[in-house]
Every structure is written in structure tokens, then in C-alpha cells.
Amino acid sequence: MSQAFEHLDPSTLQQWLGEQRPLQLVDIRDPLSFAQGHIPGSRHLDNTSVAELVEKTPSDMPLVVVCYHGHSSQQAAAWLAGQGFGEVYSLDGGFVDWAHRHPDHVLKP
Template sequence: MSFQHLDTPTLKAWLDEGRETALVDIRDALSFAQGHIPGSRRLDNESVGEFVEATPAERPVVVVCYHGHSSQQAAAWLAVQGFAEVYSLDGGFTDWQLRHPDRVEA
């Protein structure tokens, strides 16, 4: 299993239409607290086990990092854990914040 790339406009469309996705943010706690995509949850080494256990394998997972680099490794790891659809957000939170400053939650 592998992950797919997702662009910001597609993620926005999915959120607008209420598509069920598990949106996870792997940035550090301070950065997440200062701003994140509404509906996302922070994922780190402590919380990832619970996330994997609690999240249905068929639910699409979108991984967000700063610029879309680290999220690729995390997405590949989650795909190996058995999630059917895993995406890495290209451009990361930085691109999202630039395009949709009104859709950032602190």
C-alpha cells in the first residue's frame, strides 16, 4: 500500500462537501496551537497508536505538515498500517494558510 498526493483545492472541495476524512496534522504542538485546518487533529508519537486503533481503515486519511515533505513519510507509514486511502497534502499547512487564511483555526 502507498499514499497519494492531494492538492489544497481538492482538500477544500472535500471539506466544503462534508466528505468524511480523518485530517491529521503532524506539526509540533505550538505550531498546531497557533493555527491549523479546522477539523484536524494533531498526531504525534504518543497519540498515533490510539489514532490507528480508533480510526476505521476505510476512512480516508489526509496528513498535513509544514510544507508537504514530512507528511509523505507519515502517510506512507499510515498506509502500511492498513488504511485504504492515505493522502499527503502538497504544500502543507503553509500553502493552506496562504490560500485560505479565513479557514485557519487557532
């Protein structure tokens, strides 16, 4: 069985955001890390908010899962794909790599 999600490199995400392609960024880092900085347009996802995401997000909406380094996002992306989402991505390198490559595309308080 093939994996139900795809890997997404930061430069492709940068391009998609520049094109204003419809997608939902979901950040699974801890709430404090998310509050200290995240990719604009991200929504924080944890055990309490995941049910609402699954319930209210159209299954054809592309999801991009962001974690710290691109490891735990793969498990979350696979789980979300299992919930019926057709297009799920795990951001390679995670937020740490993104912030290093694209510091001008980080929303800070």
C-alpha cells in the same frame, strides 16, 4: 511497488471540506504550531497519539496528513498506509501553503 499514499492538492481538499466529505485530517507539526493554527477538524498526531489513531480510526476512513510544507507528511502518509489504511493522502504544500491560500479556513486560538 507503487506508493501507498496519494498527493492531495489544496483546492481538492477545500472542495472535499466544502462537501463535508468524511475524512480525518491529521496534523503532524509540533504541538505549539498546531495550537497556533490548524485546518478545522484536524487532530494533532505525534508519537504519543498515533497508536490511538491507528487503533480507533476505521481503516476505510480517508486520512489527510498535514505537515509544514508537504514533505514529512509523505513519510507519515506512507507509514499510515502501511498500517492498513486504504485511503491516505499527503497535502501538497502543507499547512504553510494552505494558510496562504485559504486564510479563512484556519482555526486559531
